[in-house]
Structures are given as structure tokens and as C-alpha cells.
Amino acid sequence: MKRILKSNLPELWESISNNFDLFLPMEQGTLINFGAYETDKNIRLDILKTNSSVKEFVFPQTETYLKFKLNKKKLELTPVAVEDREYVLFGVRNCDAASFKVMDNIFLRQPVDTYYKAHRDRGIIVTLACNNPEETCFCSAFGIDASETSPLADIATWEKGDYLYLDAKSEKGEKLLNSVVTLLEDGESSELEELKREIKIKLENLSLRKLDPKKITKTQQDIFEMEDFWEELSKKCLACGSCTFVCPTCHCYDVKDYDGGNSGERYRCWDSCMISDFTRMAHGNPRTSQLQRVRQRFMHKLVYYPKNHDGLYSCVGCGRCIEKCPVGLNIVRVIKRLGEE
Ligand code: SF4
Ligand code: SF4
Structure with missing residues (x-):
């Protein structure tokens, strides 16, 4: 278990973004969504529910599979591969993290969806416990505990007092924490017990707690x-x-074809x-x-x-x-x- 002063988080994010594409919840006009980290962005770790979910990182709204071009009478096909740079989703709530399992069951069964798998494999999920669940939350109806580590987390984090606690839960998570270890200090999981108890009490008192x-x-x-x-x-x-x-x-x-005359693209889009x-x-x-x-x-x-x-x-x-x-x-x-x- 590691921890970092919350006032030092910009330094942590800067360091992560040197090696990975880093996405966090941030203000985007009137909305709050996950966006690419830049120093001048207004990061909003306090927001529970971003406008869009994080599914677009593993299942983009539109994604081109291949490009085609007619060269005289010959059709040239160029497959489009997923970028291989690793990315970090920092501040994913446990409900959204759980959604990856729902989609894994569909896209990673045989025949494996290679595009989805490529996105999943290169992603590192940093979850954030919900200190203040909202009255409209009902993740617990589906067995999700917003105070604990999500089984889908590569790193689980908690905000407590002046600190953010970080606990690596997978090889990918260990690798990420090791890359920024000089910015972190040791923390104890026992320091989180009281916080987890407080969150559980809040979850118990939500009006939708009995939804089953x-x-x-x-x-x-x-x-x-x-x-x-x-x-x-x-x-x-x-x-x-x-x-x-x-x-x-x-x-x-x-799956659709965009026909631009002598060239075009085959792409998939949400339906x-x-x-x-x-x-x-x-x-x-x-x-x-x-x-x-x-x-x-x-x-x-x-x-x-x-x-x-x-x-x-x-x-x-x-x-x-x-x-x-x-x-x-x-x-x-x-x-x-x-x-x-
Ligand atoms: S509440 Fe359930 S059905 Fe509605 S958007 Fe969230 S996961 Fe989907
Ligand atoms: S499709 Fe129907 S149920 Fe869904 S958001 Fe629109 S009006 Fe509501």
C-alpha cells in the first residue's frame, strides 16, 4: 500500500503521462468526462458519475477496421490496427469498472474480438472508492461494493484526509506504481479501515439500498x-x-462501409x-x-x-x-x- 499527498497529485499525473496516455475525469465545457491529461485541465476526482462512461476506451463509439482503395482495377485493403501505447484510466468508480466484466463476457469469448482485446490489454484501470455515494446510486443491488477494491482494478485508490492511498492489484498496476515510486510514501491498509466503515454505513443508508x-x-x-x-x-x-x-x-x-468513391473505410459504430x-x-x-x-x-x-x-x-x-x-x-x-x- 502506498500513499501520496493530494496536493502532489499533479506531479504524479505529470510523471504517469510521460510514459502512458493518461485519462482522468475533467471539465469539458459544461460536462465532466474522462479526457487526456494536461496541466491546465480542471480535474474532477470528486465527481461520481461522468457524463459518458469509460466504455468508449475499450469499445470506441466509432472504430475503423480497414481502409480500401481502388487502384485502377485492383482493390487495395489496409487493415487498421489499434495503437499499442498503454493508457491509464485514473479515477474509475467501481460501478464503471464492473462494466468491463460485462463486456469481457461478450467480446473476449470465442471468437475473440481482437479490437476490444487490444484496447483492454493496453489499458490500466485505477479505481477510486466512493467516499460520498449519491442517493441515486444502486450499484450494491448488483453486488458492487463502492468502499472496497473492484476485482477489475489494476490499482485501487481511496481518498482519506490529505492523502490518496494506492494499492496495486495486478502486474500492470505494480508496473505503473513502480514507475512513479519515488513520488510515493508507504501507507498501511489499516489506515483505511475507518474510512471503509464510514462508506459502508453511507451505502447502507441510501434509499435504494434494498433494491434487489x-x-x-x-x-x-x-x-x-x-x-x-x-x-x-x-x-x-x-x-x-x-x-x-x-x-x-x-x-x-x-458495421458499415463509408464509400468515398475510389476509396473508403469499413468501420463499426455503436448501435x-x-x-x-x-x-x-x-x-x-x-x-x-x-x-x-x-x-x-x-x-x-x-x-x-x-x-x-x-x-x-x-x-x-x-x-x-x-x-x-x-x-x-x-x-x-x-x-x-x-x-x-
Ligand atoms: S443504470 Fe444500469 S442500465 Fe442504466 S446506464 Fe447504468 S448500467 Fe446501464
Ligand atoms: S430510448 Fe426511450 S428509454 Fe431510452 S433514453 Fe430515449 S426515451 Fe428514454
Whole structure:
């Protein structure tokens, strides 16, 4: 366990950024998002929920696979590789860190998505415990403890008093801490016990503490057939897709060609199950109404995904979709309603 005075953090970040691409939560206009470290940026480690999640570092919004060019009658293809410089995400909250596990289960199973894997392999995740969880947080419903080390962390950190404590949890984390060891002093994990106890009490007192998706015991078929409930939800939905784009676990994408005449690119881009042309194929679209699309989104997160992944839910309780939905669709209410007898 190491620690550093918080007033010395700019020195630490400067040193890390000499060897790695470093990203931290920072003010970007009116929003707070992870951005590339520069000395004049207004870093906001106090913010729990950045506007966008960190999924874009492993699953970019758009990503070019290959470029093509017509040279007389010959088609030249140039694959585009992922940059190999390592990067550090500093200040990831445990809910967002947990989302990597949800996506790993999809992209790292056979056949492995080589682009996603390349992004994951070169990333170092530095988590930050949540000293002041918000009333809208419900990560604990999904087994996430905001006071402890995330299993996905390469380095876990805690803010206590004037210090930031850092605990390396993987080889990558050790390597990063060793590269800045001259800036750090020794700390003791016992110095964090009181802080962790305080955070746990705050988590226990959150209004959504009792939310429990395991109370959803209806059969998949029964949930699927709750037509009135899905109808009531979906008639409000504007099909804007915001909920899926801000969600750290939503991972649907489309693959498209940009045709620039004699040259072009094949790229993938985020897609959304809430949009009417999602998965449209030559024969048409398997989901033809907004009711089917809204039902799919919630059932995927709370029923299908856990059924196929040993009970792991495809939601980490970050609350972004609730905050961003222009008409107030709320996954908490869905969990409660599905869990009613
Ligand atoms: S709360 Fe909403 S945005 Fe956050 S992980 Fe769950 S479904 Fe996604
Ligand atoms: S953000 Fe709200 S309105 Fe937009 S697609 Fe999602 S549920 Fe529908």
C-alpha cells in the first residue's frame, strides 16, 4: 500500500503521462468526462458519475477496421490496427469498472474480438472508492461494493484526509506504481479501515439500498408476457437511444462501409436496440414495435444476460440512463415492478 499527498497529485499525473496516455475525469465545457491529461485541465476526482462512461476506451463509439482503395482495377485493403501505447484510466468508480466484466463476457469469448482485446490489454484501470455515494446510486443491488477494491482494478485508490492511498492489484498496476515510486510514501491498509466503515454505513443508508434484482422470480415467459406493463413504458419512449449510448454495459454495434468513391473505410459504430432500424436485415426487422424494443432492453439487462452469464446482470447501477432519459423511463422502477409477486 502506498500513499501520496493530494496536493502532489499533479506531479504524479505529470510523471504517469510521460510514459502512458493518461485519462482522468475533467471539465469539458459544461460536462465532466474522462479526457487526456494536461496541466491546465480542471480535474474532477470528486465527481461520481461522468457524463459518458469509460466504455468508449475499450469499445470506441466509432472504430475503423480497414481502409480500401481502388487502384485502377485492383482493390487495395489496409487493415487498421489499434495503437499499442498503454493508457491509464485514473479515477474509475467501481460501478464503471464492473462494466468491463460485462463486456469481457461478450467480446473476449470465442471468437475473440481482437479490437476490444487490444484496447483492454493496453489499458490500466485505477479505481477510486466512493467516499460520498449519491442517493441515486444502486450499484450494491448488483453486488458492487463502492468502499472496497473492484476485482477489475489494476490499482485501487481511496481518498482519506490529505492523502490518496494506492494499492496495486495486478502486474500492470505494480508496473505503473513502480514507475512513479519515488513520488510515493508507504501507507498501511489499516489506515483505511475507518474510512471503509464510514462508506459502508453511507451505502447502507441510501434509499435504494434494498433494491434487489434477485427478487425477480417470475419466469422469463411471464415477464415477456407482461404486455400492459411494457405497453405503458414503451408508449412514453422516444426511441432516442440515449439510455443505451450512456450505459457502460450496452455493447451493440453495427458495421458499415463509408464509400468515398475510389476509396473508403469499413468501420463499426455503436448501435441501439431502442432504435427502429436496429438489426434490420434483408427480410425486415425482428422487432417491429417500440414495445418489443423497450422490453428487449430491460429483459436483456435483467433476465437474458444473467441467465447466460452465471447470474451476472448487465447493469451496474450507475443511474446514467435514468438521468439522461428525456421522458423519465427508470430501470429502478422496472426492477421493482418485475420483482413484485
Ligand atoms: S443504470 Fe442504466 S446506464 Fe447504468 S448500467 Fe444500469 S442500465 Fe446501464
Ligand atoms: S433514453 Fe428514454 S426515451 Fe430515449 S430510448 Fe431510452 S428509454 Fe426511450
